[in-house]
């Protein structure tokens with residue numbers, strides 16, 4: 001396989017935004033009514049919309065100190081619920097390029113990987129350390145070091161969990177199914193030409 | 198050692214092998230999809246991703262579009278009154294124009310539900326791989342095609358690479374032997390199969406349907422069965438091509454009846470599974486045991502013969518108990534009560550499962566025997582323009598109207614209610630569609646009873662679930 005067109009993701013850097021709480025489902029991330037759309041373009045505008053309305057400006061996504069954050073830090077079982085691809089799309093379009101959490105729902109995790117958004121997990125005490133540290137100093141740069149299996153931040157270098165297969169996909173740039181398929185090159189045309197229709 | 202190529206193969210293996218581009222490091226196969234069908238709901242985001250990637254559609258000639266889900270069935274003039282529906286329609290028109298994709302528009306006289314028009318136009322042929330961003334794509338398997346429903350990312354992958362990554366499937370042969378009793382239809386056959394094997398029983402499988410019942414079935418009946426393969430958890434379902442398949446396809450728009458036809462037909466027949474080929478599982482069902490069937494719960498596996506009683510939680514296997522309790526609570530039905538006699542508010546005849554001409558003919562026969570009960574809303578929605586036209590030529594709309602049914606323009610309509618045809622509140626709907634999930638027909642608390650079109654017509658007239666064998 002030629003890797004020249006593939007984007008390899010060995011690390012993601014950015015400031016952080018902390019959304020505390022467990023079992024945050026995809027309906028909360030992007031309420032269903034915003035899915036009646038012909039593009040994903042507007043999904044970013046509606047990230048956590050109902051939760052933000054209910055929080056009356058107090059939601060972390062509206063907190064000025066977290067403005068411009070590239071990494072979302074969350075609790076356990078983040079992204080549970082439906083399989084909608086709209087959920088990671090909305091967070092990506094809001095500006096997040098990576099996720100650090102206690103754990104992630106399986107389909108959400110898969111959808112993120114397919115978009116090249118790493119989701120890594122931390123042990124409970126490390127996660128709390130990171131959340132506290134980022135809330136104290138939101139300007140610090142955080143690195144999700146996929147290659148090194150670490151989350152690097154002011155609180156130290158924390159041991160990050162990421163399944164070997166996924167890590168491999170990100171490092172080799174093979175997370176993008178479309179690119180992997182395109183790599184077949186004219187073998188696609190050859191297969192098509194051999195068909196009796 | 199036996200030569201692998203010389204051994205007997207199933208149709209599934211033959212088609213799979215012919216379409217394999219390569220094996221991927223992930224263990225999946227990169228499978229070429231010969232025919233890609235698209236519609237307005239799941240394609241716009243895929244085209245948007247294409248624009249972001251700045252790549253063209255790789256095989257516009259292998260891509261075909263129709264509009265079905267959001268189209269109104271009363272007034273189809275443009276712009277549609279629902280702005281969002283109009284936006285989706287315009288977007289599809291634009292994408293087809295920009296990329297040189299054939300669009301079977303309402304004006305063309307060929308529009309209809311994607312799984313109705315594919316076969317009608319002869320686009321669907323034996324030995325093809327077909328995919329569509331729609332879960333009922335298995336319908337096309339009736340022709341001995343391998344047809345998959347896919348998600349929006351895969352629609353994008355198909356647009357740019359005409360292929361998708363998919364793990365090989367096992368094949369389960371399902372024989373339905375003997376003869377169907379009178380009043381028992383293809384819909385009852387698939388409901389019986391799902392009841393026996395479960396809604397997840399087909400996970401990891403392609404279903405190959407065969408046996409005397411399938412040998413005798415028309416193409417339309419085979420489509421009804423294949424259509425609901427997904428409701429049994431199977432990734433796809435198919436019937437081996439035979440003379441019935443060939444006769445159906447001869448002369449259709451994309452199958453010219455010329456000097457090449459005989460050779461083509463011969464090639465199709467050779468695709469049928471070889472005698473003695475390997476199946477991962479074989480299941481046999483005796484047709485004489487199948488009754489006209491009705492769903493009573495919240496998934497298609499919750500079905501029973503019309504003479505049976507609604508199950509009680511303490512008589513079902515342990516792993517089904519919670520589901521049965523939840524279903525009874527949602528449906529507000531009494532455990533142990535007879536399903537016959539359940540009052541209905543709405544009757545819907547249509548959908549890609551049962552919106553074809555033979556379905557409408559069977560329903561019309563029943564409609565002739567009476568009048569829709571006071572207080573019941575009944576609508577008949579042909580699956581395509583061609584079905585609509587054929588029905589008009591045969592005088593079916595007059596029969597339906599005289600019996601108190603509403604005769605509509607073609608579309609998906611109340612199958613999933615993305616257009617204005619919706620249930621209200623707790624209404625109970627006798628429906629010829631394929632899903633009885635909570636809220637499926639447009640009301641979050643609406644209730645759906647799946648059954649054959651003839652059974653729906655009978656229920657409309659009686660105002661309650663009734664045995665079609667006693668009608669007329």
Ligand code: SF4
Nearest residue numbers: 333548549609612613
């Ligand atoms: S009729 Fe129903 S199941 Fe068939 S394509 Fe339309 S919405 Fe889907």
